Amino acid sequence: MADNTLLEIKHLKKYFRVPAGQNHAVDDVSFSIQRGETLGVVGESGCGKSTLGRTIIRLLEATDGQVLLNGQDITHVSGHKLREAREKLQIVFQDPYSSLNPRLRIESTIMEPLQHSGRFKNKAEMREEANRLMELVGIDERLRQSYPHELDGGRRQRVGIARALALNPDFIVCDEPVSALDVSIQAQVLNLLMDLQEKMGMAYMFVTHDLSVVRHISNNILVMYLGQAVEKAPTEELFEKSLHPYTKALLSAIPSVDIHRPMKRIELKGEITSPINPKPGCRFAARCPYASPQCEAPQTLEEVLPGHFVQCCRCKEINSL
Amino acid sequence: MTDVKEKESAKSKRKSSMTAEFARRLVKSWSAKLGLILMLFIILACLIGPYFTGYDLNWQDQSLMRAGPSAQHIFGCDTLGRDMLTRLLYGGRYSLLMGITSAVLGAVVGIAIGLIAGYFGGFTETIIMRFMDVWSSLPGMLLCILVSAAMGNGFFPTVLALTIGSIPGGARMTRGQVLSERSREYIEAAESINCSKLSIMFKHLLPNVIQPSIVITTMSVGSTINMAASLSYIGLGIQPPAPEWGALLADGKNYVTTNPHLIAVPGIAIALTVLAINLLGDGLRDALDPKLRG
Amino acid sequence: MENFLEIRDLVVEYTQNRDTVHAVNSVSLSLGKGKTLGLVGETGAGKTTIAKSIMRILPDVGARIVSGEIWLDGENLLEKTEDEMYDIRGSKAAMIFQDPMTALNPLMTVGDQISEVLLLHNVKDKKEAMEKAGDMLEMVGIPRERYVEYPHQFSGGMKQRVVIAMALACDPELLLADEPTTALDVTIQAQVLDMIRKLRDKLNTSMILITHDLGVVAETCDSVAVIYAGQVVESGTKEDLFDHPAHPYTKGLFGSLPSMAVGEKRLHSIKGLPPDPTNLPTGCAFWPRCPYATDACKGDSAGGAPGISGREITPGHFVRCLKEV
Numbered sequence: 001m002a003d004n005t006l007l008e009i010k011h012l013k014k015y016f017r018v019p020a021g022q023n024h025a026v027d028d029v030s031f032s033i034q035r036g037e038t039l040g041v042v043g044e045s046g047c048g049k050s051t052l053g054r055t056i057i058r059l060l061e062a063t064d065g066q067v068l069l070n071g072q073d074i075t076h077v078s079g080h081k082l083r084e085a086r087e088k089l090q091i092v093f094q095d096p097y098s099s100l101n102p103r104l105r106i107e108s109t110i111m112e113p114l115q116h117s118g119r120f121k122n123k124a125e126m127r128e129e130a131n132r133l134m135e136l137v138g139i140d141e142r143l144r145q146s147y148p149h150e151l152d153g154g155r156r157q158r159v160g161i162a163r164a165l166a167l168n169p170d171f172i173v174c175d176e177p178v179s180a181l182d183v184s185i186q187a188q189v190l191n192l193l194m195d196l197q198e199k200m201g202m203a204y205m206f207v208t209h210d211l212s213v214v215r216h217i218s219n220n221i222l223v224m225y226l227g228q229a230v231e232k233a234p235t236e237e238l239f240e241k242s243l244h245p246y247t248k249a250l251l252s253a254i255p256s257v258d259i260h261r262p263m264k265r266i267e268l269k270g271e272i273t274s275p276i277n278p279k280p281g282c283r284f285a286a287r288c289p290y291a292s293p294q295c296e297a298p299q300t301l302e303e304v305l306p307g308h309f310v311q312c313c314r315c316k317e318i319n320s321l
Numbered sequence: 322m323t324d325v326k327e328k329e330s331a332k333s334k335r336k337s338s339m340t341a342e343f344a345r346r347l348v349k350s351w352s353a354k355l356g357l358i359l360m361l362f363i364i365l366a367c368l369i370g371p372y373f374t375g376y377d378l379n380w381q382d383q384s385l386m387r388a389g390p391s392a393q394h395i396f397g398c399d400t401l402g403r404d405m406l407t408r409l410l411y412g413g414r415y416s417l418l419m420g421i422t423s424a425v426l427g428a429v430v431g432i433a434i435g436l437i438a439g440y441f442g443g444f445t446e447t448i449i450m451r452f453m454d455v456w457s458s459l460p461g462m463l464l465c466i467l468v469s470a471a472m473g474n475g476f477f478p479t480v481l482a483l484t485i486g487s488i489p490g491g492a493r494m495t496r497g498q499v500l501s502e503r504s505r506e507y508i509e510a511a512e513s514i515n516c517s518k519l520s521i522m523f524k525h526l527l528p529n530v531i532q533p534s535i536v537i538t539t540m541s542v543g544s545t546i547n548m549a550a551s552l553s554y555i556g557l558g559i560q561p562p563a564p565e566w567g568a569l570l571a572d573g574k575n576y577v578t579t580n581p582h583l584i585a586v587p588g589i590a591i592a593l594t595v596l597a598i599n600l601l602g603d604g605l606r607d608a609l610d611p612k613l614r615g
Numbered sequence: 616m617e618n619f620l621e622i623r624d625l626v627v628e629y630t631q632n633r634d635t636v637h638a639v640n641s642v643s644l645s646l647g648k649g650k651t652l653g654l655v656g657e658t659g660a661g662k663t664t665i666a667k668s669i670m671r672i673l674p675d676v677g678a679r680i681v682s683g684e685i686w687l688d689g690e691n692l693l694e695k696t697e698d699e700m701y702d703i704r705g706s707k708a709a710m711i712f713q714d715p716m717t718a719l720n721p722l723m724t725v726g727d728q729i730s731e732v733l734l735l736h737n738v739k740d741k742k743e744a745m746e747k748a749g750d751m752l753e754m755v756g757i758p759r760e761r762y763v764e765y766p767h768q769f770s771g772g773m774k775q776r777v778v779i780a781m782a783l784a785c786d787p788e789l790l791l792a793d794e795p796t797t798a799l800d801v802t803i804q805a806q807v808l809d810m811i812r813k814l815r816d817k818l819n820t821s822m823i824l825i826t827h828d829l830g831v832v833a834e835t836c837d838s839v840a841v842i843y844a845g846q847v848v849e850s851g852t853k854e855d856l857f858d859h860p861a862h863p864y865t866k867g868l869f870g871s872l873p874s875m876a877v878g879e880k881r882l883h884s885i886k887g888l889p890p891d892p893t894n895l896p897t898g899c900a901f902w903p904r905c906p907y908a909t910d911a912c913k914g915d916s917a918g919g920a921p922g923i924s925g926r927e928i929t930p931g932h933f934v935r936c937l938k939e940v
Contacts (some may be wrong), residue, residue: 044800059509060532083515091513099506103528113514152888167514182657183827187871187884196881209801216873216882231815253805257828257874259857263834265809268802 003292005071006170006203007033007056012065014048014055016265021277025051027227028065030301040218040235042211042250042273044272048227049207050094053173056205057089058082069171086116090164094176096156100148106159107144110134113166133162137192152187156285158192165196174206178213211254215239223247226275226283229301233308243310243319246284282312290318331485339493346608353604358599376404378411378564387580397582400485400572405586412564413590419476419559420546424481427545428538430484431491432531439499439530440491440522457489461548471558479558483545498530532609539602543595548590566591618645618686618814618822620669620789625683627664627673627845634893638664640845641683643925646838648788651815651822653832655851655868656842657889662825666791667843669823671700687789706736709787714795715774719766723775726752726762729784733883736785751780756810759795772803776810783814790815790822796831808835829872833857841865842898846888847925851932859933899936907938 006036014026025048033039041049054060056067058074059101067075072084094098110130120126130227134141137158139315148156154265174193178186194217197204208214214235215219221238223246233242242248256263268287275283281296282288288295294313301311305319315321326508347353376394385402388394395406438449489562502508503526511521546566551569552558554574561568566587573583621911627639639661646652652823657689660802667673669685673693685692687708695703710888712718720728729748749759755776767775782790796804797810812835815822821935830841833853840850841864849862860866870883890896896903898914905912925933 002889008617044802054509057513059512059813086513086515089513091510093506093510095506099510101507101511101525101529112511112516116517129668154888155349163510163514181831182870182889183871184885187873187882188886190873191881191884206709209799212874249802253802254874255808255834257805257829257833257857257869258754259853265805267806267809269802271772272800 004034005032006035006069008068008071008133009033009056010066010068012052012055012067013063014051014060015063017190018276020228022167024048024054024227024278025174025260026055026119027142027275027278029224029229030065031222031229033203033205034321035170036197036201036203037220038213038218040221041205041224042209042214042221043224043318044209046226046272046275047224048275049224050175052209052224053091053175053205055097057173058086059091062137076185087167087181088170089173090171091173092157092160092164092171096153097180097182099160100156102148103148105144106134106139106146106148106151107234109148109159110162110166117167129166130162133166136165136196152185153181154188157189161189161192161196163319165200168200169202171203172206174204174208176208177206178245179208179210186213193217196259208290209274211251223250226273226278227280228283228299228311229309230284230311231309232301233305237308239303242307243321244284244312245288245290245318326499332352335403337571341508342527346381347604350607352600353608356515356597356600356602359593360601363413363594363597365386367410368419370410374407374410375509376407378407379404380404380407385574387401389580389581389582396586397580399569399583400576405582408437408569409566409586409590411463412566412569412587413594415559415563415565415569416546416549416591417594419480419483419565420542423480423549424487424538424545425444426480426484427487427541428534431488431493432486432495432527432534433496435492435495435534436499436526436530439496440503440518442503442528448523449492449528451551453492457493461486462551465548465552466555466557472555474560476559479552482552483548486548487541487545490537490541492606495530495534498533499526502526519538535608536602536606536609538604540599543598546598550587554607555558588612619648619650619688620644620646620664620823621684621686622669623684623686625665625670625685626647626669629680630677630679631893636892638892639668639843640895642842642845642847644850646789646821646823647849648821649815649819651824653839654823654825654838654842655827655829655832655839657765657827659889659892660681660842661892662842663793664845664916666710666793666823666825669789669791670704670705670708671695671697672710691766692874698894703734705732705787706785707787707793709782710791711775711778711782711785711793711795713797715771715778715798716766718778719774721766723765724765725757725769726883728829729777729781732781745893748780748784751784752777754814755780756806764856770782770803772799772807775799775807779807779811779814783818783820788817788821788872791822791825792822793825794827795824797826797828806830811835829857829868830874841868844891846894846900846935847933848901849884849933850925850936851929855929855932859929859932861928861932862901862936864901903935909935909938 009032011032012029013027016023016025029052041052043049051060055062059239062075064072068084077085078312081085106238107130111126112127112134114120114129131141139155139158140163143151149191178189181189190213206214206217218235221233221235223244224231225246231238231242231247238247239251242251247266251263252266273286280298284301285291285295292314297313299311299313301309373567382402385398387400387542388398390397394404396409399405399408418492434449438535465482466484468485469478472478472481508521508525511525547563549558550567553565554571559565559568569587576583622644625639625642629636629638642665644652654665656662668680669692680693706831713716727746729751730744731746733744738747749762752753752762753759757773757776769777796807799807808831827834836853838852839856840847841862843864849856849865858867867885871885873882885904890900899912901913902908925935927933
């Protein structure tokens with residue numbers, strides 16, 4: 001199935017320099033994404049999930065490691081090759097209030113990527129394509145000449161989606177695309193994203209902190225903690241049989257709407273620490289109920305069960321595998 | 322309550338362009354209205370007024386030297402017996418033209434510099450902004466005197482001197498705006514759809530950072546008019562017999578106690594113009610301030 | 616049981632650019648001593664306005680309580696003078712806001728902020744106030760030694776704990792929590808909710824929890840009121856609403872939840888958008904989005920809506936809907 005691999009991320013690192021030292025926002029993360037797949041990336045604020053998405057699509061320069069798109073290394077390409085790669089890799093942002101230029105009309109916003117692609121001969125063709133995109137994402141044609149501030153959050157998010165679709169990408173990073181929306185609107189946008197994937201077959205990387213959303217939309221899930229991937233597994237397996245102590249705690253913390261199921265919560269000590277100048281060894285150890293001296297050694301992500309990767313040296317012990 | 326407002330505007334499907342909205346709010350603000358009316362009046366008066374005073378710029382009656390206001394000469398006559406009103410209106414053309422030209426030129430250059438510094442950041446920004454710091458630490462008057470001394474007197478050297486003095490303000494203001502705007506996601510979105518750097522700077526950043534600079538520029542017209550007058554007053558800038566307002570003031574400075582109208586007339590004209598411009602600037606700020614975003 | 620808090624027919628309006636925003640339209644709610652009521656609804660539904668009306672902290676300009684009564688422990692708050700309200704706020708009723716970052720003064724130590732609240736109310740002695748403030752910090756799980764630290768030295772979850780400590784400092788009998796955990800990460804949210812529940816039970820505080828998260832309601836509340844366009848469309852015990860949701864909007868909310876759609880591809884979203892509060896639909900406010908709407912739901916020509924008022928379907932379970940759906 002290697003030929004179906006769209007993206008391969010190898011030991012990707014992104015460090016930021018901050019006054020206190022190096023912020024290891026993404027620290028040695030490796031995984032791959034198949035065509036048409038949805039990979040959910042979950043974690044709490046500051047775990048590097050948004051940075052990961054932005055680094056993959058070259059909005060940020062990787063500090064180290066590789067991103068292979070269809071087998072070709074795009075980590076440091078520039079000029080023509082970078083433009084080509086960016087057409088395949090798009091992004092939908094979290095905040096529909098700041099992701100649209102407040103001074104561009106809806107139609108101009110959607111037409112802009114078309115202008116840069118060079119695929120269209122004249123304005124009329126572009127306008128026609130923009131109309132098609134608007135229809136595709138369900139924006140009424142009469143809103144063409146509106147400004148973003150005249151639209152509600154859900155519609156703005158649809159405009160953001162249309163802009164990302166304009167270049168016919170193979171891969172879209174969805175960076176918390178529904179977390180700023182109300183529940184009923186959120187469901188509309190999630191349905192739209194799933195319908196579009198069915199029609200056009202692109203792969204999603206769905207970055208979110210909302211586990212119920214990610215469960216609904218993803219095929220596979222990657223759990224991040226302080227810049228590292230701690231567990232990756234097919235969605236149902238992760239929810240049924242999570243192996244990493246952090247994933248277990250995270251899943252148990254979701255408030256459930258099932259009022260008859262007794263709460264069994266795994267209490268975590270303290271709060272997420274900072275990814276600045278981390279020590280080698282497991283970053284979760286300070287909060288982990290199972291921490292032991294062996295956790296101070298550097299950890300690696302290992303395939304514990306077929307297709308199920310965990311970064312925890314005590315994984316087998318804890319889960320009696 | 323922002324989203325209530327939002328739904329309101331979404332409901333009223335008026336295709337209200339932002340310009341129309343801005344104009345509506347500008348007219349609503351009383352300070353802008355007053356400033357605008359006053360400014361239009363002053364400009365009109367300077368443009369067509371001189372043809373209706375009944376006197377030529379160089380008309381002279383030596384018997385009327387320093388004469389006070391009268392029915393024939395409502396603002397009196399100057400030290401050489403020329404009609405004060407005519408000279409004041411002619412002088413206004415110079416003052417306004419110099420003030421506005423140099424403020425606008427300074428703003429254009431300043432905004433461009435600020436845009437480059439803010440967008441590229443890093444080393445480029447440090448160099449540019451430190452240079453601006455040094456630049457603006459020179460007293461404006463001194464700068465103007467230096468330029469005038471180096472390039473001579475007259476209209477263009479003076480405009481150049483005034484322009485140079487007003488660049489750092491616009492640059493600083495724009496850079497600050499760019500810094501806060503650059504982190505917004507629509508800039509990232511523009512990068513991801515292959516917008517060029519130029520296109521990001523001018524299509525995306527510029528329209529979103531220019532508002533405060535417009536206000537600053539408007540306000541700085543007042544200070545450049547003042548500065549131009551000061552230059553003429555100390556004998557630099559525009560030279561006699563051109564009746565620039567500062568020159569009129571200089572002309573009358575020896576007669577403050579005996580013939581106060583010589584100072585009062587150009588003095589009040591300068592004060593009124595600067596007031597009008599500041600009112601207009603205030604109104605602009607009010608009209609531009611409630612940002613048109615959610 | 617005598618209700619500790621009772622709101623009767625509360626109507627609140629805002630004036631905005633000469634338009635009237637109908638924020639709260641005849642809301643009646645009740646809450647027993649030591650109980651927790653969840654207010655659920657979308658952005659702009661009027662949840663926060665209800666809470667602010669109880670505290671009487673609506674903005675002076677533009678907001679107006681048109682009619683209604685708010686009875687707290689046998690007293691009508693809407694008849695109180697501003698001075699009387701000053702004593703009630705903090706000691707009898709306290710409010711926690713969503714954003715802990717803006718609720719704290721960055722230039723004061725967290726301990727001093729708590730003791731300031733105490734000094735304003737029942738504690739006279741500075742030393743005693745500091746002692747009690749230290750106790751409060753410990754009660755919300757922050758070591759007493761951190762009394763002298765400033766807000767920026769705390770993480771988001773810790774700041775929200777400080778805010779809660781401030782709200783609880785004067786032992787209020789009613790706590791209004793407006794989205795207290797929305798800004799927090801899920802593991803931190805779990806910790807903070809846990810703490811709120813424990814403190815509520817320990818101090819026997821009555822609480823109104825405003826949230827858009829049905830999961831949080833399920834874990835924390837005894838009863839629930841669903842707010843739509845400034846009206847209570849359904850209210851009852853938690854069991855009533857979660858096991859037998861009756862109003863189409865409530866059903867739509869549950870259908871929109873991804874966690875309720877295990878095994879299903881599409882979510883059952885509610886079509887359309889919430890109504891414009893300056894221009895509410897006649898009749899039932901939900902009819903333009905309702906899959907069951909008929910002409911009767913649209914109200915009569917006079918704009919009235921005969922029959923669309925709270926209907927008790929089982930004891931204590933009220934639904935504002937004409938239909939049996």
